[in-house]
Amino acid sequence: xxxxxxxxxxxxxxxxxxxxxxxxxxxxxxxxxxxxxxxxxxxxxxxxxxxxxxxxxxxxxxxxxxxxxxxxxxxxxxxxxxxxxxxxxxxxxxxxxxxxxxxxxxxxxxxxxxxxxxxxxxxxxxxxxxxxxxxxxxxxxxxxxxxxxxxxxxxxxxxxxxxxxxxxxxxxxxxxxxxxxxxxxxxxxxxxxxxxxxxxxxxxxxxxxxxxxxxxxxxxxxxxxxxxxxxxxxxxxxxxxxxxxxxxxxxxxxxxxxxxxxxxxxxxxxxxxxxxxxxxxxxxxxxxxxxxxxxxxxxxxxxxxxxxxxxxxxxxxxxxxxxxxxxxxxx
Amino acid sequence: xxxxxxxxxxxxxxxxxxxxxxxxxxxxxxxxxxxxxxxxxxxxxxxxxxxxxxxxxxxxxxxxxxxxxxxxxxxxxxxxxxxxxxxxxxxxxxxxxxxxxxxxxxxxxxxxxxxxxxxxxxxxxxxxxxxxxxxxxxxxxxxxxxxxxxxxxxxxxxxxxxxxxxxxxxxxxxxxxxxxxxxxxxxxxxxxxxxxxxxxxxxxxxxxxxxxxxxxxxxxxxxxxxxxxxxxxxxxxxxxxxxxxxxxxxxxxxxxxxxxxxxxxxxxxxxxxxxxxxxxxxxxxxxxxxxxxxxxxxxxxxxxxxxxxxxxxx
Amino acid sequence: xxxxxxxxxxxxxxxxxxxxxxxxxxxxxxxxxxxxxxxxxxxxxxxxxxxxxxxxxxxxxxxxxxxxxxxxxxxxxxxxxxxxxxxxxxxxxxxxxxxxxxxxxxxxxxxxxxxxxxxxxxxxxxxxxxxxxxxxxxxxxxxxxxxxxxxxxxxxxxxxxxxxxxxxxxxxxxxxxxxxxxxxxxxxxxxxxxxxxxxxxxxxxxxxxxxxxxxxxxxxxxxxxxxxxxxxxxxxxxxxxxxxxxxxxxxxxxxxxxxxxxxxxxxxxxxxxxxxxxxxxxxxxxxxxxxxxxxxxxxxxxxxxx
Numbered sequence: 046x047x048x049x050x051x052x053x054x055x056x057x058x059x060x061x062x063x064x065x066x067x068x069x070x071x072x073x074x075x076x077x078x079x080x081x082x083x084x085x086x087x088x089x090x091x092x093x094x095x096x097x098x099x100x101x102x103x104x105x106x107x108x109x110x111x112x113x114x115x116x117x118x119x120x121x122x123x124x125x126x127x128x129x130x131x132x133x134x135x136x137x138x139x140x141x142x143x144x145x146x147x148x149x150x151x152x153x154x155x156x157x158x159x160x161x162x163x164x165x166x167x168x169x170x171x172x173x174x175x176x177x178x179x180x181x182x183x184x185x186x187x188x189x190x191x192x193x194x195x196x197x198x199x200x201x202x203x204x205x206x207x208x209x210x211x212x213x214x215x216x217x218x219x220x221x222x223x224x225x226x227x228x229x230x231x232x233x234x235x236x237x238x239x240x241x242x243x244x245x246x247x248x249x250x251x252x253x254x255x256x257x258x259x260x261x262x263x264x265x266x267x268x269x270x271x272x273x274x275x276x277x278x279x280x281x282x283x284x285x286x287x288x289x290x291x292x293x294x295x296x297x298x299x300x301x302x303x304x305x306x307x308x309x310x311x312x313x314x315x316x317x318x319x320x321x322x323x324x325x326x327x328x329x330x331x332x333x334x335x336x337x338x339x340x341x342x343x344x345x346x347x348x349x350x351x352x353x354x355x356x357x358x359x360x361x362x363x364x365x366x367x368x369x370x371x372x373x374x375x376x
Numbered sequence: 377x378x379x380x381x382x383x384x385x386x387x388x389x390x391x392x393x394x395x396x397x398x399x400x401x402x403x404x405x406x407x408x409x410x411x412x413x414x415x416x417x418x419x420x421x422x423x424x425x426x427x428x429x430x431x432x433x434x435x436x437x438x439x440x441x442x443x444x445x446x447x448x449x450x451x452x453x454x455x456x457x458x459x460x461x462x463x464x465x466x467x468x469x470x471x472x473x474x475x476x477x478x479x480x481x482x483x484x485x486x487x488x489x490x491x492x493x494x495x496x497x498x499x500x501x502x503x504x505x506x507x508x509x510x511x512x513x514x515x516x517x518x519x520x521x522x523x524x525x526x527x528x529x530x531x532x533x534x535x536x537x538x539x540x541x542x543x544x545x546x547x548x549x550x551x552x553x554x555x556x557x558x559x560x561x562x563x564x565x566x567x568x569x570x571x572x573x574x575x576x577x578x579x580x581x582x583x584x585x586x587x588x589x590x591x592x593x594x595x596x597x598x599x600x601x602x603x604x605x606x607x608x609x610x611x612x613x614x615x616x617x618x619x620x621x622x623x624x625x626x627x628x629x630x631x632x633x634x635x636x637x638x639x640x641x642x643x644x645x646x647x648x649x650x651x652x653x654x655x656x657x658x659x660x661x662x663x664x665x666x667x668x669x670x671x672x673x674x675x676x677x678x679x680x681x682x683x684x685x686x687x688x689x690x
Numbered sequence: 691x692x693x694x695x696x697x698x699x700x701x702x703x704x705x706x707x708x709x710x711x712x713x714x715x716x717x718x719x720x721x722x723x724x725x726x727x728x729x730x731x732x733x734x735x736x737x738x739x740x741x742x743x744x745x746x747x748x749x750x751x752x753x754x755x756x757x758x759x760x761x762x763x764x765x766x767x768x769x770x771x772x773x774x775x776x777x778x779x780x781x782x783x784x785x786x787x788x789x790x791x792x793x794x795x796x797x798x799x800x801x802x803x804x805x806x807x808x809x810x811x812x813x814x815x816x817x818x819x820x821x822x823x824x825x826x827x828x829x830x831x832x833x834x835x836x837x838x839x840x841x842x843x844x845x846x847x848x849x850x851x852x853x854x855x856x857x858x859x860x861x862x863x864x865x866x867x868x869x870x871x872x873x874x875x876x877x878x879x880x881x882x883x884x885x886x887x888x889x890x891x892x893x894x895x896x897x898x899x900x901x902x903x904x905x906x907x908x909x910x911x912x913x914x915x916x917x918x919x920x921x922x923x924x925x926x927x928x929x930x931x932x933x934x935x936x937x938x939x940x941x942x943x944x945x946x947x948x949x950x951x952x953x954x955x956x957x958x959x960x961x962x963x964x965x966x967x968x969x970x971x972x973x974x975x976x977x978x979x980x981x982x983x984x985x986x987x988x989x990x991x992x993x994x995x996x
Contacts, residue, residue, distance in 0.1 A: 523701060527701055527702075527704075527705040527708075528705075529926075530705075530926065530929060530974065530975070530978045531705070531709070531929070531971060531974060531975075532929050532930065532932050532933030532970050532971065532974050533930065533933060534930070534933035534934050534936065535932070535933035535936065535951070535966075535967060535970050535971075536712075536933075536967065538933075538936060538951065538955065539713075539716065539963060539967050540716060542955045542963065543716050543717060543719065543720060543726060543960075544719075544720070545720075615829075619832060622832055622834075622835075623832070623834060623937055626834050626937060627936070627937070627940070627952060627955070628956075629955070642832075642834070642835060642838075646838060646941075649838055649841070649842055650842070650846060653839075653842055656835070656838055657839070659835075660832055660835030660836075660838070660839070663832045663835065664830050664831050664832065664835075667829070667830040667831075667832070668826060668830035671826060671829050671830055672826070
């Protein structure tokens with residue numbers, strides 16, 4: 046299997062009036078062909094910025110990618126591409142689905158126009174040629190009466206239907222990778238499930254890799270194969286879904302899993318939320334960003350930044366504390 | 377600051393929100409806005425310009441070298457000091473009746489600021505009441521009030537101000553009342569928008585469900601959120617009223633001709649434009665100075681207090 | 691669409707009724723319209739004769755009925771100063787005022803829109819600073835004062851333009867510039883801030899995520915959305931100019947409705963003032979309807995009655 050995307054040591058900063066925001070501080074991960082990787086973290090953990098900065102979708106300035114490489118399709122570094130090359134990748138080989146379907150569609154253009162745009166750009170189709178493809182796409186994402194809906198405006202759709210339109214845009218040019226940034230967060234719970242199902246169906250049908258960004262570990266189990274947990278702009282833990290749920294190695298992951306409401310548990314356990322606030326990204330850290338909120342933090346956590354180390358097959362964690370042993374990790 | 381202001385501002389705004397989320401003391405907040413003020417040069421320049429005018433108005437009797445009404449026909453039409461025949465006795469010269477222009481300008485600031493301040497006070501109070509009613513009641517009442525307000529705002533404002541002023545006659549109270557009443561729809565619209573937004577936002581709902589009473593909700597949640605947009609709007613509207621007052625004065629419809637207002641000075645100076653341009657020049661520059669200061673200040677306030685407010689009539 | 695138009699039309703008619711009511715009531719609000727309209731030297735007999743002739747002695751309701759039935763056919767009585775029907779004189783002045791306001795609007799739009807757009811696309815740039823400076827100047831300079839200064843310099847001193855009247859094409863330059871300046875400032879601000887705002891919208895990020903060219907994004911996604919607030923501000927400003935032209939027309943002796951208004955207020959010729967106020971309101975309301983239609987044309991949310 047080949048890798049669709051391999052990111053190494055990405056560093057992104059925002060130079061704002063209040064100071065330098067250290068949004069992403071050295072993130073590495075990879076995505077295999079046809080695989081779904083979930084990136085999990087609370088808001089401000091850098092999960093969205095990581096993906097958006099790879100594709101030049103953060104405002105620059107104030108944003109700036111300072112370090113790293115992002116090898117796409119084992120060939121080209123996204124960060125070294127010219128703007129024109131990057132435009133060919135965006136929409137053409139990488140599709141996007143964003144959080145709020147209400148605001149992600151242009152209110153005054155028909156959805157047909159908004160979907161065919163990307164076909165015109167990347168497939169060199171004329172508007173008429175694109176039309177047939179758009180109707181096919183609308184059918185594919187489960188929108189009834191696609192012929193009629195082609196000429197409809199976003200405000201004539203419900204939130205869930207709009208998200209289907211956004212998904213149609215994302216898959217229009219049969220991309221290799223779809224980046225879905227909290228695609229279900231803004232939707233009703235019942236609609237959420239529908240969208241997740243649609244995603245799974247399309248992923249399997251098209252064989253496309255997906256990066257699913259979310260703050261909700263609950264959704265992850267149903268869709269992803271591997272999970273990257275981020276904290277304070279750094280990776281905290283990377284593991285397969287199974288490993289992560291069964292033996293989380295990072296205290297933060299443990300906290301996240303503890304904060305999950307469990308439907309299957311008999312006793313009504315109170316929701317545990319992780320105490321404390323996420324770190325202030327304005328201050329460059331010289332120690333573990335989670336140390337403030339960590340029950341297991343000891344001297345070393347306040348002195349060094351824990352590197353990402355492999356603790357099992359494909360299971361990496363950035364923590365000095367070994368929870369199974371109940372003491373500091375060796376080395 | 378000047379590079380890419382929008383992006384930097386919104387980024388700063390985002391981090392400002394996160395800063396304000398945490399329980400901050402008022403002093404910390406003040407320090408934060410103070411930092412903002414220092415960073416935005418045009419804001420501080422505007423503030424200084426505005427305070428200069430306020431200072432002149434408040435301390436007029438101590439600053440003005442002459443009585444603004446004292447005529448001295450032997451010293452009429454003296455040009456300002458930088459012209460050949462000018463003298464330090466009258467820095468900005470004298471008018472056709474020999475009155476000291478500098479002193480009249482300083483007293484004129486009193487008239488302009490009085491009209492602007494009380495006019496806005498009335499407009500804001502009326503607007504607050506009407507807007508809150510529309511916002512709270514919602515439904516039919518809201519849509520009737522708002523349609524009415526939008527239509528009033530679409531009328532040629534100046535024309536009706538002139539029309540009403542011509543009928544009511546020249547007095548300070550009349551001018552204040554006219555501006556206060558005719559300007560209230562703008563305040564009503566902004567208030568209504570804010571009230572509606574807050575009613576729909578989560579925290580007022582949660583306050584209600586937590587059993588808070590209406591007065592408490594209004595004081596704790598709605599008022600603080602209204603203050604920002606209303607202060608910003610008030611700054612712009614005060615600037616507009618100073619303009620309109622001068623315009624009315626120019627047409628001979630504002631305060632009585634004996635009162636040294638900038639508009640009256642302009643109207644009087646118009647007749648001596650060719651021989652003595654400084655008579656009309658000085659009040660015009662004073663209006664420009666004040667208006668520019670308040671516009672700069674208003675822009676800055678808008679950026680800091682209220683990124684949503686976009687449009688006001690002018 | 692039709693419902694939208696009809697509701698707007700209905701609102702305008704309702705407002706026109708409101709304007710008529712206001713104009714009727716204001717003249718009577720001081721108690722005695724005769725003292726308002728007659729000179730102070732008039733004898734009590736003259737006053738009484740005037741009241742009788744104007745029908746001010748009739749019950750208010752009768753007066754109102756007469757006023758309204760006249761107003762519907764455009765009859766606001768005779769001008770006190772000219773002793774001829776007021777409305778035809780007002781209509782006479784319309785072309786001059788429209789010419790002035792339209793020239794001023796064209797100037798404001800042609801300069802203001804591109805400047806604001808360029809400023810918004812390149813915030814902090816050289817052109818943006820010029821745009822913002824001009825906008826501030828346009829908003830801070832009292833235009834009636836600027837008119838005086840310009841007459842002094844460009845008419846008296848340099849003799850480039852006539853200082854008053856409407857005799858040649860040059861005549862319109864100075865009044866239109868002065869009248870359009872604050873409007874231009876407003877348009878620059880509006881265009882600039884709309885571009886900045888819309889540039890940051892989520893759907894622009896979506897457009898970028900499709901890999902569209904910068905130019906396509908601007909022309910297709912940004913401009914059309916900027917046009918919505920811009921059309922509304924231009925409509926409002928045109929109405930503002932019809933009212934604001936009173937100073938400019940008075941200063942430049944421009945033979946339009948504004949000048950007539952200034953004069954008739956001086957003569958206390960209230961039938962004429964009433965006719966002017968009502969007619970200007972009608973023109974502005976018609977313009978607003980036009981703006982609303984343009985709005986619906988650009989914005990499908992309005993077209994489909996959302």
